[in-house]
Amino acid sequence: MPVNLVAPEAHSLLPVPGVELGIAKAHIRKPDRKDMLVIKLAEGARVSGVFTTNRFCAAPVTVCKQHLAAGHGIRALVVNTGNANAGTGEPGLQNARATCEALSGLLNIKSEQVLPFSTGVILEPLPMERLLAGLPQCVANLGEQHWFDAAEAIMTTDIVSKGASRQITLGGKTVTITGISKGSGMIHPNMATMLGYVATDAAISQAALEALIDHAVNRSFNCITVDGDTSTNDSFIVMATGQAGNAEISDVDSTEFQQLQDAITELSIELAQAIVRDGEGATKFMTIQVEAGKDVEECRKVAYAIAHSPLIKTAFFASDPNLGRILAAIGYAGIDDLDVNAMQLYLGNVLVAEHGGRAASYVEEQGAAVMQEAEITVRVVLNRGQANATVWTCDFSYDYVRINADYRS
Template identity: 65%
Template sequence: MPVNLAPIDPSLLFPVAGVEIGIASAGIKKVGRRDTTIFTIAAGARVAGVFTLNRFCAAPVRLCQEYLAANNEIRALVINTGNANAGTGLDGLARAEKICAAAAEQLGINTQQVLPFSTGVILEPLPFEKIIDALPAAKADLSPANWAQAAEAIMTTDIAPKATSKQISIAGKTVTVTGIAKGSGMIHPNMATMLGFVATDAAISQELLQTMLKRAADLSFNSITVDGDTSTNDSYIAIATGQAGNPEITNANNADYLALQAAIEEVSHFLAQAIVRDGEGATKFMTIKVEGGASYEECKAVGYAIGRSPLVKTAFFASDPNLGRILAAIGYAGILDLDVDNIEVWLDDVLVAINGGRNPDYQESQGQAVMNQAEICITVKLNRGAQQATVWTCDFSYDYVKINADYRS
């Protein structure tokens, strides 16, 4: 079961003016599974995206990047689960393009105005005919109120759908930010999400939307890890329809920008953490704060070394305060001039290690009490600068192995 992840309350997922969502069943992997989702986006909206850095990025990722670079008038998204269309070469590109063309024809737009997204198994041909056949049903299902259904439709090994929504006031107008994401395994930046979509009715320039999305992704989806595997398909898309009526945000230093940025970051954080809470086999949710670093990058490297260590993660699964494994991970994080004799490690408010060794006052019973919790904060103080970073991860359980050994069966 996901760690402290409340079920979605659809009544709290606010529609975003200018965005409609429709879902259908293409039977990609399982008959009857609602596996195909389309978003339609009103004319005049801005769309920005950040994508996996995996060199084996999937065909839909390549097309998204190409279409976003070619024009600024994206009008639809088509998303399928059950097949990632990755490791599929030129044939995979052709299949993704056919889906975009078919959707464009039905919606009366151009092929390059449709962004494709796929998630699921890698190295198998995408059954594009099935998806195309499902498009009319998805179109017939279009509604501004389908966010919760879409969160469900894009899942793969996820146990729980992930969605959240927020409303703020900008220049006297109510602005909505609503997002969904999926992801549970093959989770490590960049990106960590596999797939995420956030939409707002705010008016904002294309350039600032991209800047805002990149920052939000770095602090959220690019700060989590489940298993250290970076997916081929990770995509995070922001849509800004401009229908809220606020004056277009064109200055990154004004209060409107900061308010929207805070809302998009809050939604991104929720979704990224939801992915960790629903990490494959997860029984614990760990926040790793690394403070006192000489740079953000080194803090993040330490956080990731801890967060992806199978030894640390199995110890947390066992609620075993075998905390030396945290020190070992700090030591191999790649900071060549790290003076380990300055390091402190805290487990919640228990000081475990100081001056590079065990805190003489530390009692194992204190560590055990924290380890028994489902949510744990590890704080590492490097004591060599003023920078900090936070990483979120989950533990490593029997069920992780079970889920990934059985994934295709």
């Protein structure tokens, strides 16, 4: 069951002026399930995206990058679940383009103004007939109120839908930010099997938007891992319609930029953490915090070594303070000159290890008490520099195996 995560209330997802959403049940994978989403953007919206680093990136990812680069402005996004259109070669690219073409015809825009997204099974051809039949359904029910349904339409193995809103005031104008995300397995940064869409009505220049998305993604979606598998389809999109009436933000040193960046980053962290809380089979939410390293890179290495270790993840599932497994992971994280005698390891607030061994003050009952919590912080203090990094992950349970052994059957 998801760890301290419930689906958003429908009314809590605030409409964003200039953003309409339409949903369809296209029967792509399962009957009678919302599985398609179209997002329509008002003219003049600015859009920026970050995509998977997987070399086997899916056809829609390739097309997204081309269409963003084409520079005609983005007016619509189309998402299907149930099929990833990945590992599908040239026919996959044709199908992604045909999807854009069909939607552009319905909306009377250019094909290059559409971004396509797919998530689901890899290596299967996209069922184009059902997908194309779903498009007019989506377009027929476009509306600004449909964020809740949109969050549900993009789910795959997710147990609960994920979405959140914020409002801030920029230069006297109320600005709304609403986002949705999906994903619960094949989760690893750069990027996870995740789709994330954040929209705002703030006015912001394209260059400032791109700076903002980098900042936000590096502190949110690029800090989560469920199983270390980097998906072929990950995409994170920020859309800004400019309809809030604020003066366009273009100076990245301005207060307004910082305010908007902070709000979107905070919302992105919430959406990213929701993916971990709903990690396949998750029973615990773990924060891995590595401090006082020489640089962020080595802090992340240590954090991911811990976050990816099946031995550690199963020990957390069992609520077993088997802390030796954490020391082992720190030891193989790849810092060649690490002085294991100089570092400290904390479980929650409990000092567990220092001077290369168990802390003299450590009492196993204290560790065991921390392990009973649903949310646990593992803190590693390397004591060799000023850099820090945080990674969020979940434990590894029987249900992870069950879910992934059964996924296609």
